Structure formats: C-alpha cells, structure tokens
Amino acid sequence: MTDILEIARVQVLDEGKGLDSGQALECLRLPDERLGDLLALAHDVRMKWCGPEVEVEGIVSLKTGGCPEDCHFCSQSGQFSSPVRAVWLDIDELVKAAKETASTGATEFCIVAAVRGPDRRLMDQVRKGVEAIREAVEINVACSLGMLTQEQVDDLAAMGVHRYNHNLETARSHFGNVVTTHTWEERWDTCLMVREAGMELCCGGIVGMGETLEQRAEFAAQLGELEPHEVPLNFLNPRPGTPFGDYPVVSGPEALRTIATFRLALPRTILRYAGGREVTLGDLGTRDGMLGGINAIIVGNYLTTLGRSPERDLDLLDELKMPIKALSQTL
Template identity: 70%
Template sequence: MTTAHDTADRDILAIARDKVLGRGEGLNQEETLRVLQLGDDRLEELLGLAHEVRLKWCGEEVEVEGIISLKTGGCPEDCHFCSQSGLFESPVRSAWLDIPALVEAAKQTAKTGATEFCIVAAVKGPDEKLLSQLEQAVAAIKAEVDIQVAASVGILTQEQVDRLAAAGVHRYNHNLETSRSFFPNVVTTHSWETRRETLRMVKEAGMEVCSGGILGMGETLEQRAEFAADLAALEPDEVPMNFLDPRPGTPFADYEVMETADALRAIGAFRLALPKTILRFAGGRELTLGDLGAEQGLLGGINAIIVGNYLTTLGRPQEQDLEMMGKLRLPIKALNATV
C-alpha cells in the first residue's frame, strides 16, 4: 500500500510518468508545484516527458490559429498588463474593422493551413452593435472560408452566449488570466469569479472553451501551480499560454521578462497538469523564448500555435513558424479533424 509519505518521497517525474503518461490523469496542485520547483538540471528530462505525454494523449499534430481584433483599444477594464485599457497612457488607438476586412483576414489565415480564426474585441462585454456585427461576420466568413471561427468579446450574459452558439461560434476564448488568489493584483474592475461564470455558460451551451492566461506577472510558483489547478478544474478544450510582454504605459511596464528556463518549466508543468488539453503558444513567446526556446516548447508539451501578429504586439512572420514546424517534422492539424 502506497502512503502519502511514500508519494512525497518519490521523484515527481517518476510519479508523473506513471500517473500522467501511463493513465492520462493530470497532476494535482501540489504535484504541479513540485514540477515547477525542479532545477534547471532536470529541465530537459521534464520537457521530454511532457512531449511524450502530448504525443500519447493529444497526437503529433499542431493546431494553427490566426487572430484579429474587431475592436481595438478603449476598453474600460484595468487589466494591468493590457495596453488596450482606456484607463492607462498606452499607445493603442481605438479602431473598428468592418466585415469585409474580417473576411479577408480569415482568408489570409486559412492560406497558412490554420484551422481556427479568432475574432477579438477589447471590451468588458459586447453591446448590441458589437454582438450583431460579430454574428454577421461569422456568417460571412463561413460563407466564403473553410475555417472554424472562434470569438473573444469579454464577459457574456446567458442570452449573448446563446446567440453566439446559434451563430456558429466554434470556440470561445475568455482567459482566467491567473490564479484566483493572484487575480486582484492584476484586475480590479471585475472579479475572477465573473470570468469563471462566463466560461461555465459557454461550456453548457456546447461551444468549446478556450481559457488560459499570462505567466510572469509577479505570481509565485505556488500561485502558478494554483492557476494550473484552476484551469484543470475548468476542463477547457484549449489553454493559451502567454508570457508577459511589458507594454509601455501599463502598470506592468517595468516588469522584467520571464526567464526562458522558467517559461519552459511552466510549459512542461502545465502539460503534466493538463495532459489532454490543447496547449497553445500565444503572446510573449518571441520575447521570452526566442527561436530555440519556441522549438523546445513545441517538443516539450505545446501542441498549438498562433501565427502572425497578436492583438497589440508583433509576432513572427507566419512563414517562419510554418518553417519551424516543418523543421521539427510536426504536421499541421487538418480542418476536417476538428469538425
């Protein structure tokens, strides 16, 4: 009989090999913390195990997604990392895209082999004008482009959730951003619980749930492990992994960029906590990881990637990411595999 003391004495990667790789069960919060506390001398071993887990429980394909902002800037919320907040002196001007521009962006995204196209708006939640435009945009894109359409337009009511589901939105993104305990250090104009409630309604409506956050905002390793456990409890279809890219004019403008080894350790730990979930490289990876670190991440648990630019920061040219996946012999997920 194995006791709690025996488990505590066992090497955490040995535990993970049995529990996660062998049985497909994610590590709990305490176990995830032990992974995050591993030294740099164990990093290669961790990433190797995380890649094995990813291959066994998710397959070898990489899901590619493009994103575009329907409404940029002027958001009334005070998310301390975000230059789209109208409360900060940040160099992002408010702007709207029309439906033809969204359709054209979806076409260009599809040409990369992407299966997902996400429409994002910098709002607390959609008003009638925005929601109506989004419904029309989804219909127009579906009529002309063979691609799944995702959306991210903030906090929703039940009626709004139902309308987006009826419009054919495939996946809804609403990041928890960080752990419940650290959230008040990041946002004060709404609560973590409010975000969680939107995700509950989205899931019950039958849309896929996409929820992740940003690492490197000053959270402790304990809070990073708590965040992984919060996400695991949510059972999301996808978790975007962003790394803080300090933006001028925001409260986090002077924060240091997360160390590459810490970011890779987090990727491995989140894969072991979420063995069957899509883990997507998102914002900040270029600054935090560089080319070599990005390759290590794709061979260390990541199985999805955003190509091109993000909402307020530049990404890499799409061709570079596609070339990188080719170099690593990672196949791009076909659209018919997502339907």
C-alpha cells in the same frame, strides 16, 4: 521520497491524470539540470494523449483599444496611457484577414474585441462578420468578446461560433493584483456557460505578472478543474504605459518549465503558444517548447504586439515533422 517525475510518469503518462497543485509546484521548482527530463516527459504526454498534430490559429481584433477594464497587463485599457486607441474593423477587412489566416493552413480564426462584454452593436457586427466569413472561406470561427450573459452565449452558439476564448488570466488568489474592475468569479461563470452551451472553451492566461510559483501551480490546477478544450499560454510582454510595463520578462528556462508543468497538469488539452513567446523564448526556445508539451500555435501578429512570421513557424513544424491538424478534424 518518490521523485516527482517518476510520479508523473505513472500518473500522467500512463494513467492520463493531470498533476494537482502540489505536484505542479514540485515540477516548477525543479532545477535547470532537470529541465531536459521534464520537457521530455511533457512531450511524451503530449504525444500519447494528444498526438503529433499541431493546431494552427490566427487572430484579429474587431475592436481595438478603449476598453473600460483595468487589466494591468493590457495596453488596450482606456484607463492607461499606453498608445493604443479605439479602432473598429469593417466586415470586408475581417473576411480578408480570415482568408489570409486560412492560406497559412490554419483551421481556427478568432475574432477579438477589447470590451468588458459585448453590447448590441458589437453582437450585430460579430453576427455579420461570422456569416460573411463562413460564406467566403472554410475555417472555424472563434470569438473572444469578454464576459457574456446567457442570452449572448446562446446567440453565439446559434451563429455557429466554434470556440469561445475567455481567459482566467491568473490564479484566483492573485487575480485582484491584476484586475480590479471585475472578479475572477465573473470570468469563471462565463467559462461555465460557454462550455455548457456546447461551444469549445478556450481558457488560459499570462505567466510573469508577479505571481508566485505557488500561485502558478494553483492556476494550472484551476484550469485542470475547468477542463477547457484549449489553454493559450501567454508570457508577459510588458507594454509601455501599463502598470506592468516595467515588469521583467520571464526567463527562457522558467518559461519552458512552466510549459512542461502545464502539460503535465492538462494532459489532454490543446496547449497553445500565444503572446510573449518571441521575447521570452526566441527561436531556439520556441523549438524547445514544441518538444516540451505545446501542440498548438498562433501564427502571425497578436492584438497589439508583433509575432513571428507564419512562414517561420510553419517551417519549424515541418522540420519537427509535426503535421498541421486538418480542418476536417476540427469541424
């Protein structure tokens, strides 16, 4: 039987064709003693098909907490006893956050709202915020506002929103164990509308929510079918008061194996470090992931959890001689 890494070297590295679900599963099952080889191949794939640049992004929550959905990992759900409560940012605070993000060298600033989908009030607030940010600072504006109608997709595109984030979160076969108030198909439909409207699509998920390795491989292949411009890869950081609050943290080797496998399934995609890397990987593991397929990073804090300081991440990129992607390259 041919070794999966030998297959991937030809199929992914040489030809640029991502792994299918069965092949991804073989990578996820590789023993720890082969992890170094897997990471090295993933890094070679990243360098060949994406290049050395790293895209830096900051995020801010326009509306935090009070969400009606029951995503079992999320402390912003109004259905759980987690301590997060509904808060709105005003436009001045939004612009200040965008300026602070741009000062780190970031080219992307994402406005996030904890909602099922935006109502008229939220769309009006986003419109004002996007306009104010574009007048005040040179940075690409992205949004993550839940599920959209076609009219809302067209409206965001007309505002000049550069990229829209809407995560599938997990494999289709596992989604019902994570969310019950909407379907995987509803999320998929929003992703298709975003892509067809000409905005860049950011779509990823969370690893460590009780899925099997088979389902993790299924998820990688489903993202490959969707072909998003960017995949944010989160690792579950269990939040008190949520149904997943007592779940174990993904181990470092397992997280790195997942990163490398997703790179091999998505050779041309921006693969972004997102939430949970601090508790799962720590400093050394974060470095290993940057050498195992990751080519984008969220700097600073997340929506309801703390991240590493931007300076530490930027110092790491400097140490690894990975240049930050310039704004002119992403506009």
